[in-house]
Amino acid sequence: xxxxxxxxxxxxxxxxxxxxxxxxxxxxxxxxxxxxxxxxxxxxxxxxxxxxxxxxxxxxxxxxxxxxxxxxxxxxxxxxxxxxxxxxxxxxxxxxxxxxxxxxxxxxxxxxxxxxxxxxxxxxxxxxxxxxxxx
Amino acid sequence: xxxxxxxxxxxxxxxxxxxxxxxxxxxxxxxxxxxxxxxxxxxxxxxxxxxxxxxxxxxxxxxxxxxxxxxxxxxxxxxxxxxxxxxxxxxxxxxxxxxxxxxxxxxxxxxxxxxxxxxxxxxxxxxxxxxxxxx
DNA sequence: CCACCAATTTGTAATCAGTACAATTTGGGA
DNA sequence: TCCCAAATTGTACTGATTACAAATTGGTGG
Numbered sequence: 001x002x003x004x005x006x007x008x009x010x011x012x013x014x015x016x017x018x019x020x021x022x023x024x025x026x027x028x029x030x031x032x033x034x035x036x037x038x039x040x041x042x043x044x045x046x047x048x049x050x051x052x053x054x055x056x057x058x059x060x061x062x063x064x065x066x067x068x069x070x071x072x073x074x075x076x077x078x079x080x081x082x083x084x085x086x087x088x089x090x091x092x093x094x095x096x097x098x099x100x101x102x103x104x105x106x107x108x109x110x111x112x113x114x115x116x117x118x119x120x121x122x123x124x125x126x127x128x129x130x131x132x133x134x135x
Numbered sequence: 136x137x138x139x140x141x142x143x144x145x146x147x148x149x150x151x152x153x154x155x156x157x158x159x160x161x162x163x164x165x166x167x168x169x170x171x172x173x174x175x176x177x178x179x180x181x182x183x184x185x186x187x188x189x190x191x192x193x194x195x196x197x198x199x200x201x202x203x204x205x206x207x208x209x210x211x212x213x214x215x216x217x218x219x220x221x222x223x224x225x226x227x228x229x230x231x232x233x234x235x236x237x238x239x240x241x242x243x244x245x246x247x248x249x250x251x252x253x254x255x256x257x258x259x260x261x262x263x264x265x266x267x268x269x270x
Numbered sequence: 271c272c273a274c275c276a277a278t279t280t281g282t283a284a285t286c287a288g289t290a291c292a293a294t295t296t297g298g299g300a
Numbered sequence: 301t302c303c304c305a306a307a308t309t310g311t312a313c314t315g316a317t318t319a320c321a322a323a324t325t326g327g328t329g330g
Contacts, residue, residue, distance in 0.1 A: 014297065016307065035287075050309040055288065057307095071206045071258075075287060075317070089250055100247060105240070106257070112235060114264035115224055122241070123206075123256040129249035149326065151278065170316080185280045190317065210288070210316065 011064040018042075018049065022057045026067060026081035032088070032097040034076050070097065072123060087122030093131035100124060146199040153177075153184065157192045161202060161216035167223070167232040169211050205232065207258060222257030228266035235259060 004023045008015045021042050026033075033041075039054045058079060061067045070078040072090045078097060080088075085107040087100040100122070106112070107120045139158045143150045156177050161168075168176075174189045193214060196202045205213040207225045213232060220242040222235040235257070241247070242255045 014306065016297070018308070048309075051287095052289085052310075053308055071208055073206055077287085089247075089252070091250075092253070098250065100250075102241065102247065106237065106259075112224075112237065112259070114267070115226075115233065115235075115259075115261055116267055117224070117259050117261040118227070119258075119260040121256075121258040121260075123254075123258065124241075124247070124250075124252050125254040125256070126250055126252040132249070132251055149277065151326070153279070183280075186316095187281075187318085188279055191278080212316085 007066070011066065013060055013064060018046070018053050019057050019060070021046065022054060023061065023066070023081070026061075026079060030080065030099070032070060032078040032080050034078055036076075038079070068119070068121075070121070070123075072097070085120065087124065089124040089126060089128060091128035091131055092125060093127050096128065098128050142201070146201065148195055148199060153181070153188050154192050154195070156181065157189060158196065158201070158216070161196075161214060165215065165234070167205060167213040167215050169213055171211075173214070203254070203256075205256070205258075207232070220255065222259065224259040224261055224263060226263035226266055227260060228262050231263065233263050 002020070004020050004027070005015055007023065008019060013019065022038060025038055025042060029041075031037075035051070035054050035058060038058075039049065039051050042054075043049050058067065058069075061081075062069060067079050067081045070080060070088055072078065072088075085104070087102060087104065089098045089100050090096075091098065102122075104120070104122055106117075109117055109120070111117060137155070139155050139162070140150055142158065143154060148154065157173060160173055160177060164176075166172075170186070170189050170193060173193075174184065174186050177189075178184050193202065193204075196216075197204060202214050202216045205215060205223055207213065207223075220239070222237060222239065224233045224235050225231075226233065237257075239255070239257055241252075244252055244255070246252060
């Protein structure tokens with residue numbers, strides 16, 4: 001049985017072709033795509049795909065902890081299927097989001113100052129190595 | 136001369152009543168307001184205030200490093216006039232944003248893995264002390 | 271103190287990511 | 301294979317933010 005079918009079953013998510021394709025895309029493209037990126041890419045193979053389905057599936061995967069959403073800007077969300085903790089850099093030159101693997105002392109904390117901590121997101125803004133080098 | 140006039144002059148921002156009010160509001164209300172919060176509050180004193188002016192001023196203050204924007208969710212930005220580095224917790228119960236003062240080893244780093252770092256944002260999602268206590 | 275002009279403010283209209291909803295389709299258990 | 305709750309689709313809607321053009325204004329030079 002395909003790997004992604006197992007993942008969905010294990011999480012009690014009904015298996016559909018749309019969900020499999022979205023999960024596969026997120027798992028094989030760690031480019032931090034927007035919902036629109038996912039929609040446009042998968043529409044090539046399945047022209048009947050609805051944007052609502054993309055949003056519904058993202059919501060479902062998020063609720064089961066299979067993806068996280070990155071909220072760098074106020075007018076679009078980006079998504080990442082990875083669950084291992086890493087931080088993100090938004091390059092102000094090229095607009096790409098780059099993974100930053102650092103040892104953050106807070107990612108494993110479950111409480112802080114009396115508050116319960118469920119998620120830790122580290123966002124950096126700056127200029128990525130490639131854009132710096134090109135100057 | 137009023138403190139806020141000095142701040143604007145020092146940054147080469149033309150002084151207007153609207154800008155003074157917005158700067159004063161941000162400096163005296165560290166409640167992480169949205170643009171709409173600012174607009175609705177200041178509209179009480181100046182009914183002619185335009186929402187566009189609020190956005191323009193926010194943009195201008197941001198460019199001069201007088202405020203930072205927090206992008207917790209994809210459909211609204213929140214603003215904070217503070218420049219001293221601290222992180223933020225979004226409480227999933229009450230929706231408030233709470234300042235988290237922790238010693239983060241990355242806030243002073245200017246480079247990382249070859250990338251230039253301009254801003255460091257730490258976002259936590261969880262449940263705040265008050266909401267936990269109420270259970 | 272006044273006149274002027276570039277910058278600012280205002281209000282309306284447009285944009286665009288995301289959501290609501292109702293009709294159609296479908297996965298998968300009985 | 302049948303059936304129905306759940307999923308998908310497409311369209312309409314929402315709400316934060318931006319674009320734009322006309323009216324207003326801060327503040328510098330005279």
